[in-house]
Amino acid sequence: MTRREIVASSLALSATAGAAASPPRAGRLKQSVSRWCYQNIPLDKLCEAAARMGLQGIDLLQPAEYDVPRRHGLRCTMGYAADIMTIPNGLNRRENHDAIEKAFRVGIPQAAKAGVPNVIAFSGNRKGMSDEEGAANAVIGLNRVKRIAEDHGVTICIELLNSKVDHADYMADHTAWGVRVAEQVGSPRVKLLYDIYHMQIMEGDLIATIRKNIKWLGHFHTGGVPGRHNLDDTQEVNWHAVARSVADLGFEGYFAHEFVPTGDPLTALAQAVRTCTV
Ligand SMILES: O=C(O)C(=O)CO
Numbered sequence: 001m002t003r004r005e006i007v008a009s010s011l012a013l014s015a016t017a018g019a020a021a022s023p024p025r026a027g028r029l030k031q032s033v034s035r036w037c038y039q040n041i042p043l044d045k046l047c048e049a050a051a052r053m054g055l056q057g058i059d060l061l062q063p064a065e066y067d068v069p070r071r072h073g074l075r076c077t078m079g080y081a082a083d084i085m086t087i088p089n090g091l092n093r094r095e096n097h098d099a100i101e102k103a104f105r106v107g108i109p110q111a112a113k114a115g116v117p118n119v120i121a122f123s124g125n126r127k128g129m130s131d132e133e134g135a136a137n138a139v140i141g142l143n144r145v146k147r148i149a150e151d152h153g154v155t156i157c158i159e160l161l162n163s164k165v166d167h168a169d170y171m172a173d174h175t176a177w178g179v180r181v182a183e184q185v186g187s188p189r190v191k192l193l194y195d196i197y198h199m200q201i202m203e204g205d206l207i208a209t210i211r212k213n214i215k216w217l218g219h220f221h222t223g224g225v226p227g228r229h230n231l232d233d234t235q236e237v238n239w240h241a242v243a244r245s246v247a248d249l250g251f252e253g254y255f256a257h258e259f260v261p262t263g264d265p266l267t268a269l270a271q272a273v274r275t276c277t278v
Pocket residue numbers: 159161166195221258
């Protein structure tokens with residue numbers, strides 16, 4: 001190997017490993033990362049890198065994968081416990097409730113056993129239904145399953161998503177709808193997944209909204225706006241300030257990165273983790 005090749009190969013190594021290997025600074029937020037954004041990296045490798053960066057877990061895993069983060073001292077921070085429920089087809093339709101309850105009766109105990117603190121839920125699309133009717137239906141559905149969540153210490157988190165760019169017609173596309181449902185269900189185990197990327201697109205006013213509704217927010221997702229890429233200075237959200245506000249509220253759940261990285265994926269993730277270390 002020539003000197004030039006040795007220098008080039010060590011530079012390449014530090015570019016891929018360096019960001020992930022630098023010692024993590026302790027912060028007040030428990031950060032996590034969504035598996036689907038790093039599909040080209042085997043889950044074991046993602047967990048290894050996440051542990052080195054100081055992340056606490058991996059988001060959005062299937063039950064068969066729950067044990068993988070544990071091998072690396074992490075946990076699955078949000079599980080899929082009811083595959084029957086999809087973004088367009090969820091809690092807002094009463095005809096879905098039998099299947100959702102059946103799935104949660106298996107999926108929530110399974111999550112609890114694996115130490116998974118949260119499971120995801122979706123409102124479903126409007127398909128012509130009013131938000132009032134959808135909210136009332138979602139409350140009925142959640143009232144059927146909240147006891148399972150309470151008994152197992154697992155939180156059902158209804159995700160708030162944008163209906164403007166990514167998920168046309170999705171019903172839980174504004175915070176007020178989700179808060180109204182969570183308040184009416186009134187369980188410490190039924191909360192919202194406040195996806196900051198999606199809510200910046202729909203509403204903005206992030207910090208004030210988070211402060212006002214923190215009681216009902218069980219989990220956070222990140223993603224640069226516009227584009228859902230790196231949390232860098234090409235996008236409009238001040239991530240450090242948002243993260244600090246969440247930490248200042250004493251939030252004890254997880255703050256999970258969910259952006260599609262550009263450039264080297266682990267370098268992008270490490271940079272996001274640093275930005276949100278507050
Ligand atoms: O599908 C999406 O857009 C999500 O945010 C899922 O968590």
